Amino acid sequence: MFTFLSEVLPTFLQQLINGLTLGTTYALIALGYTMVYGIIQLINFAHGEVYMIGAFVGLIMVSVYEVNFFMAMLVAMAVCVPLAMLIERIAYRPLRSSTRLAPLISALGVSIFLQTLMTLIAGPNPKGFPQVIEDTIYIVGPVQFSLVQVIILVLAGLLMVLLHYIVKYTKMGKAMRATSEDYETANLMGINVNRIISFTFAMGAALASAGGVLVGMYFNSIHPLMGVSVGLKSFCAAVLGGIGSIPGAMLGGIFLGVAEVTGVSVGLGSYRDAIAFGLLILVLLFKPTGLLGKPIQRKV
Amino acid sequence: MAYGGIKALRGISFTVNQGEVVALIGANGAGKSTTLRSLSGVVKYQEGSVSFDGKSLNKMPPYKIVELGISQVPEGRRVFTRLSVLENLEMGAYTRKDNIKDTIEEVFQWFPRLRERKGQLAGTLSGGEQQMLAIGRALMSRPKLLLMDEPSMGLAPKLVSEIFSIVTSINRTGTTILLVEQNAKMALSVSARAYVLETGEIVHSGNSSALKDNPMIRKAYLGLH
Numbered sequence: 031m032f033t034f035l036s037e038v039l040p041t042f043l044q045q046l047i048n049g050l051t052l053g054t055t056y057a058l059i060a061l062g063y064t065m066v067y068g069i070i071q072l073i074n075f076a077h078g079e080v081y082m083i084g085a086f087v088g089l090i091m092v093s094v095y096e097v098n099f100f101m102a103m104l105v106a107m108a109v110c111v112p113l114a115m116l117i118e119r120i121a122y123r124p125l126r127s128s129t130r131l132a133p134l135i136s137a138l139g140v141s142i143f144l145q146t147l148m149t150l151i152a153g154p155n156p157k158g159f160p161q162v163i164e165d166t167i168y169i170v171g172p173v174q175f176s177l178v179q180v181i182i183l184v185l186a187g188l189l190m191v192l193l194h195y196i197v198k199y200t201k202m203g204k205a206m207r208a209t210s211e212d213y214e215t216a217n218l219m220g221i222n223v224n225r226i227i228s229f230t231f232a233m234g235a236a237l238a239s240a241g242g243v244l245v246g247m248y249f250n251s252i253h254p255l256m257g258v259s260v261g262l263k264s265f266c267a268a269v270l271g272g273i274g275s276i277p278g279a280m281l282g283g284i285f286l287g288v289a290e291v292t293g294v295s296v297g298l299g300s301y302r303d304a305i306a307f308g309l310l311i312l313v314l315l316f317k318p319t320g321l322l323g324k325p326i327q328r329k330v
Numbered sequence: 331m332a333y334g335g336i337k338a339l340r341g342i343s344f345t346v347n348q349g350e351v352v353a354l355i356g357a358n359g360a361g362k363s364t365t366l367r368s369l370s371g372v373v374k375y376q377e378g379s380v381s382f383d384g385k386s387l388n389k390m391p392p393y394k395i396v397e398l399g400i401s402q403v404p405e406g407r408r409v410f411t412r413l414s415v416l417e418n419l420e421m422g423a424y425t426r427k428d429n430i431k432d433t434i435e436e437v438f439q440w441f442p443r444l445r446e447r448k449g450q451l452a453g454t455l456s457g458g459e460q461q462m463l464a465i466g467r468a469l470m471s472r473p474k475l476l477l478m479d480e481p482s483m484g485l486a487p488k489l490v491s492e493i494f495s496i497v498t499s500i501n502r503t504g505t506t507i508l509l510v511e512q513n514a515k516m517a518l519s520v521s522a523r524a525y526v527l528e529t530g531e532i533v534h535s536g537n538s539s540a541l542k543d544n545p546m547i548r549k550a551y552l553g554l555h
Contacts, residue, residue, distance in 0.1 A: 201420070201424070204413065204417050204420060204421065205421065205424060207410070207412060207413055207417075208410045208413060208417075208421045211410050211411065211412050211413070212408055212410060214372060214408075215404055215408040215410070216410075216421070217372050217392045217393075218370055218372055218392060218396075218402050218404055218408075219396065219401075219421050219422055219424055219467070219471075220392065220393040220395075220396030220397065220401070220424050220425040220471060221393065221421065221424045222391070222393045
């Protein structure tokens with residue numbers, strides 16, 4: 031009992047905080063996967079690259095233009111939102127009425143294209159992210175957390191609250207939910223579904239690029255292939271939570287982040303990436319639609 | 331009109347005059363729904379032309395057609411089950427930029443049950459209530475022409491006559507109605523004129539009261555001899 035209170039519990043709380051920090055960034059990216067899937071049933075493999083480009087734009091802003099990190103995040107969003115809308119317009123929309131496989135392959139193509147393009151521009155080596163936030167450490171009882179962690183948690187939290195508000199209460203958000211449930215009837219009601227789809231991509235990109243800047247700041251390092259593993263894991267988070275479900279993506283991201291950090295802290299560090307995929311397999315074995323997924327409805 | 335490579339409709343031609351209730355009747359697969367979906371612009375057609383108020387609707391996107399004043403009550407109701415009743419009505423008014431409060435009030439007057447359930451998810455409504463919601467939703471855009479696809483489908487007989495009396499009342503407020511039905515008896519009793527569709531072709535047309543007495547129609551569609 032004594033060891034539990036003095037050693038196990040503090041370690042657990044510490045890992046929980048670290049896991050939450052990582053998890054909210056997964057959640058930010060997972061939301062883009064889930065929203066796009068919810069509306070056009072496409073796994074947008076280029077989403078991880080939007081996150082990567084967001085991180086690079088953030089890096090350029092803080093290192094070349096020396097703006098503060100908040101400004102850098104806004105610029106990253108301002109670049110990635112039109113980029114994602116453009117990707118949808120040229121790589122997915124022309125394939126909308128073809129088989130489901132075609133846009134998926136197109137998404138892979140865009141993903142590889144953006145990775146290669148960024149490798150050409152920035153070089154393949156990781157770039158250090160300048161320390162834009164003072165490295166203040168707060169110690170509360172047995173646990174400690176940094177200012178960067180606080181900023182990530184608060185900002186990611188605020189973005190998710192904002193997203194919830196948009197989806198739940200605005201006309202555009204309601205139309206998004208309607209389109210995601212029944213594309214054809216939404217069309218019939220006079221909802222301009224193309225505009226709704228663009229808007230969905232825009233929101234996903236805004237969250238992912240914010241995530242890119244936050245992650246760059248947290249890990250102090252970014253590189254052109256960073257979108258691959260984080261993208262895959264965030265996609266796992268989205269599936270884990272129930273693809274198409276917005277609260278599911280948030281929960282899945284946090285769940286995955288905490289599991290990964292906990293796994294590393296108990297000595298499974300070399301299996302870091304395997305934890306995410308292992309968990310995904312486990313959850314899907316018992317609940318094929320994910321934690322908060324709705325039962326699959328067949329449209330007739 | 332050609333639909334998905336298969337010619338579902340073969341040179342059908344019909345007109346609906348302002349203020350009328352016109353019925354399109356026929357068996358399953360006769361092409362009735364395809365006709366309505368083409369009118370709303372969700373099914374693209376290669377040949378043929380549709381005009382409304384003197385404007386051509388060919389190749390017009392669905393949202394422009396709704397803006398022009400045509401809305402639809404789709405087959406099988408198709409309410410947004412994960413949206414509330416009120417949100418469903420708001421979606422019906424999506425193309426409108428003005429205040430929609432008065433229209434919501436009108437719809438609640440047509441269907442008081444919807445007012446009681448306005449905060450409920452549409453998926454929790456009964457079949458009859460969902461049909462009322464689908465009609466209310468289509469009225470939210472304040473259409474000049476209301477297209478109704480099988481509004482009686484799957485409803486209890488009592489509800490069917492209720493729905494049809496509402497069709498008549500909506501028409502009295504000046505809304506033109508094109509009604510597609512398998513329930514030929516009801517459709518002929520509420521409409522002024524009707525067209526009979528068989529495998530993509532119009533085989534009969536005329537005043538509904540005359541069609542009701544036509545021996546062939548009595549036999550094939552009304553189950554009478």
